[in-house]
Amino acid sequence: MAVYTQVSAEALSRFLTRFDAGELVSAKGIAEGVENSNYLVETTRDRFILTLYEKRVAAADLPFFMALLDHLADKGLPVPPAIKDRQGVEIHELEGRPACLIRFLPGVSVSHPTPAQAQAAAQAMGQMHAALADFTLERPNALGPEGWAPLAERCGKDLDAIAPGLRGDVQKAVDRVLTAWPAGLPRSAIHADLFPDNVLMLGDRVTGVIDFYFACTEVRAYDLAVMHGAWAFDGAGKRFDAEIGTAVINGYAGAFGLSDAERAALPVLAEGAALRFFLTRAWDWLNTPADAMVTRKDPLAYWRRLEFYAAHGSALFA
Structure with missing residues (x-):
């Protein structure tokens, strides 16, 4: 609720x-x-x-x-x-x-998007990035790479209560992703949370992009990486839909463009996006009372995404 x-x-x-x-x-x-x-x-x-x-x-x-x-x-x-x-x-x-x-905007959020819907939503993101090219205000990404190591440290040994040995694995993932994090890619205002429930649709047509309350100034292609992880997996992060993943990349690239450098960085950007949502979900999982009105989201759903990207990312975005 x-x-x-x-x-x-x-x-x-x-x-x-x-x-x-x-x-x-x-x-x-x-x-x-x-x-x-x-x-x-x-x-x-x-x-x-x-x-x-x-x-x-x-x-x-x-x-x-x-x-x-x-x-x-x-x-x-x-x-x-x-x-x-x-x-x-x-x-x-x-x-x-x-x-x-x-x-008020008409439309509904789809729970199980089709490739056509995923492509339309990614096109909407591309159009949004084009429209933001002359937006001059900035807001730091409070949940960006600089905050991942401190948040992992705050979760601490309690991560092992989520899954045995998770704390050590998380530290290794943080170190690996931050070491590989790309420098010099274009930055702009981004949505940073474009999950299916933040897109309204009528059929295959996007009627609304909503909930901009994580919007910030960040590496622009990171927005696409967040969207890819949110749309191309099932809710538990156990099943990857390659057709939807391709539709997301193609829809965005067709509407806005994707440079060789941005495409090459997508594997680590996708790992970073998965790490961000894993860490915030883990913090909430460990610190939200069981009787709270808010339903906690399983952090392991994003840990599975991170592991999938680490194993297959280069092939996914080639």
Whole structure:
């Protein structure tokens, strides 16, 4: 469940008076997601998403996220910018949390994407990268390579409670990936979390790219590596779908292009992406109470991806 902050009908009705958005008809909490509290809001004029930003999203980062969404929306991309109130303000406070009223986008997230859907989503990423070429704001990647060794150290010997001998294997993987991490590749603002549940589709058509709250300035091809790992494996990381993996690479390269240097770096970038999600999942697994409302995600699903990339990465991206 992802409704951590409850919003009463009375408080929401007062909130909506700041906007030219109509009067409240209904509001329903959205269970998907783990970072923020989200509501589907219907008014006499339209549908919206109300997002209240919980502790994992720093209020100081919201202007970057909103500016990025505005930039992409102005370029005609299917992203959900925040709605400005009558004074032109996007970021508000509701029930003690930073809050935004966000444009509703049609479509559904697919659980088992087809190659055609994967290719369309990768094309959307390529179009997004093209649109961000003149986006000048920057935000450091708080979950980037510089943080992997410290996070592994913080997890410490408790990693062996997830799987015997895992701590030593993780340290070796961190050392290997950081030693091989590429220098000099193009950097830009990236999504950094383009999982299937962050893409809305109608059939094979992308109708929305959402949830930019990990967006940051990073090696651009790392975004593609994150997407490859998220789309081309089953949820447990036990089965790799080569057809979908190829569709992701081809869709992106066809829409934006992929240099020889970027393609050559994809194996280690993919290992790094798998390591990032393994480590954050491991930390949550070890530090989230068993009775918490948030469902913990199995870190081993990304450890299996990392091992697969380490064994087969060069052949996958040739």
